[in-house]
Amino acid sequence: MTASALPPPDDDRQDTKKRILDMAEDLLLTRGFNAFSYQHISSELGMKNAAIHYHYPKKNDLGVAVIQRYRRRFQRFVDGQAGQSARAQLEAYFQLSTRYYQHNQQICPSGVLSAEFHVLPSDMQAEALAFVAEMRDWATRILQHGLASGEFHFAGDARAMAAVMFAALQGGLQLARLDAAILDDLKRQLCALLGLPPC
Amino acid sequence: MTASALPPPDDDRQDTKKRILDMAEDLLLTRGFNAFSYQHISSELGMKNAAIHYHYPKKNDLGVAVIQRYRRRFQRFVDGQAGQSARAQLEAYFQLSTRYYQHNQQICPSGVLSAEFHVLPSDMQAEALAFVAEMRDWATRILQHGLASGEFHFAGDARAMAAVMFAALQGGLQLARLDAAILDDLKRQLCALLGLPPC
């Protein structure tokens, strides 16, 4: 009984659907929702437009699925680093941004969704609202934690400081497409503002 | 000799062209470049698509003209407040953001252009690059001025702090579409970080 004798798990079962979703996510973060088409996906994956419609009847369904999966992934990311120091959590956050930029100069989902908000289907707007609220709450909790533990030092309240950090990283990730140096300047300065040694 | 006897300056001469440019700018900042069409403009202004093509042959020409005019306007804005205190200049900058938000939740030009950068015609990319560089330089000069005059107090260098401020306002303006409170939190906290009394 070799491994290859076992049924090749469901390599097909959900494989196409997942590949479509992966490609949609990639295109969303590089081109934005209104600037990618079913053609972009189907030609890249070697299938027909109708195959995408089979799994995701409307483009809206595809968009919603991308955000929902992202929200679940983000939730796992947050849960997975519970108990860590505030500083470690902050660094994980920063590293996330760097990885976006390095992957075809992608921008963060909140950046795409808020920039295109008024030209998004209403189902996607609802998902975007929930997602952005979750992100900001999480950023606030990190800063509160860091204040309480004495790791961070800054004037003003945590929620306002979270707004600065969140908005700056979102904007910075977009601006990095035009000025590569800005992201590093940004992170260094944010650390300085939190009273951390140069990071 | 009444006023109406005088040649109505050139009420027509460049009026249509200007109205097209105004509408294009408005649509760019509310919908983004790829989500507005010649139809949006022509139907709103009561003319035909071909009338727009007469003044701006390609959509690229229209986009470039919008950014170029904006750069000139921004330059006048900068020149106009030379000699003022750093604090006054900063407040003028903040007020600019507020005005965007209040006008149909527009976002700043740099936000649109950087979010859509990879799906913009190359002529527009070139304009966007120049514009963003000008904005960041200006933000840096305000902060340097404020540091030198003793109005501002913060750790790190002015250029990095300018990156934080610029990126945070760009991101915040976008996020305000989903969370109206974020812009005020942001401005308040930025003032605190610059060592200013609550503003």
Next chain:
DNA sequence: GCGAATTTACTTATTGATAGGTAAGTTGTC
């Protein structure tokens, strides 16, 4: 356990709407 019925996972072909763009004609003004 075998064949019929049904479902899954697509392809082919076509739709109507809309995109940006162009050429030729019309109208008003100096």
Next chain:
DNA sequence: GACAACTTACCTATCAATAAGTAAATTCGC
């Protein structure tokens, strides 16, 4: 009558979406 400022009429490409068909896998009745 010449030029500027359009409109009319059209073209081609692309968009998301749908209908109809098909081969393979799965489920079900007996």
